[in-house]
Amino acid sequence: MSEEKKVTLSKRDINRVIARWYITTEMSLNFERMQSIAYVYSLLPALKKLYTNKEDLIEALQRHLELFNTNATAGGLILGTTIAMEEEKANNLESIPGESIVAVKTGLMGPVAAFGDSFSAGTITTLFILASCSLAQTGSMAGFWLLLLGTMYTLGELIVFTKLTYSKGRTAIKDILSSKLMTDIIEGANILGMSMMGALTASMVNLSVALTASFDEATLSIQDKIDGIMPGILSIGVLFIYYYLISKKHVSVAKLVLFTILIALVCAFIGLF
Numbered sequence: 001m002s003e004e005k006k007v008t009l010s011k012r013d014i015n016r017v018i019a020r021w022y023i024t025t026e027m028s029l030n031f032e033r034m035q036s037i038a039y040v041y042s043l044l045p046a047l048k049k050l051y052t053n054k055e056d057l058i059e060a061l062q063r064h065l066e067l068f069n070t071n072a073t074a075g076g077l078i079l080g081t082t083i084a085m086e087e088e089k090a091n092n093l094e095s096i097p098g099e100s101i102v103a104v105k106t107g108l109m110g111p112v113a114a115f116g117d118s119f120s121a122g123t124i125t126t127l128f129i130l131a132s133c134s135l136a137q138t139g140s141m142a143g144f145w146l147l148l149l150g151t152m153y154t155l156g157e158l159i160v161f162t163k164l165t166y167s168k169g170r171t172a173i174k175d176i177l178s179s180k181l182m183t184d185i186i187e188g189a190n191i192l193g194m195s196m197m198g199a200l201t202a203s204m205v206n207l208s209v210a211l212t213a214s215f216d217e218a219t220l221s222i223q224d225k226i227d228g229i230m231p232g233i234l235s236i237g238v239l240f241i242y243y244y245l246i247s248k249k250h251v252s253v254a255k256l257v258l259f260t261i262l263i264a265l266v267c268a269f270i271g272l273f
Helices: 011-024 036-050 054-063 076-091 098-137 142-168 171-178 180-204 222-229 233-247 253-270
Strands: 212-215 218-221
Touching: 011 036, 011 076, 011 142, 036 054, 036 076, 054 098, 076 098, 076 142, 098 142, 218 222, 222 233, 233 253
Parallel strands: none
Antiparallel strands: 212 218
């Protein structure tokens, strides 16, 4: 009896999984199982190739329908690991229990989400968006191209993480997240993000006092005096107030937006700003 041929996923199979995940991550988001439907849809081409037996395929699909939620692009770390484990199991059904695949995937959701939300979404993507908006305000097409570059970065991150963990196995995630280089990159990105936030606050948050004081024939601008003390102090002051309300008082962003609109209307009506 000839030895059964080993099933191996091709580059095209992996790319199809990545493309499906990138496009559908948030489409089926729900409060019951979060991203699980998108995750199963993404894995479907690979699972169909790995499990030719219908019962085995159904079992694989069902285990990935459990609650799943993580950062979309950094989630490639989990995606690649899952594919590698499923491929190993498909070639030897007794090698890995299905519960172990679910346990690894579930256990990685939190750490990967923390890394992705703080570094990928919270810092890098935010910087691209802020810089694009700043350029777009001036009417420059560079804002569009920079935003497109940011999109390509997120896609590139997903591709690299997925293929790296697929080829290196489960230990790759631990090595990536615990490496000193990654720690330095995250710290540097956070510093850069804070610097950009300060610079963009001064350039994009325009707040000036319209009040003036008249002495005989001379007119004194209150705003000029404030700028003489520290230019942009009102804008940065508003930023710190909002930061305090959000981080310390846990005021929702929606309430702050409505409050800002109301205050702006009142101040504009009385001629304060």
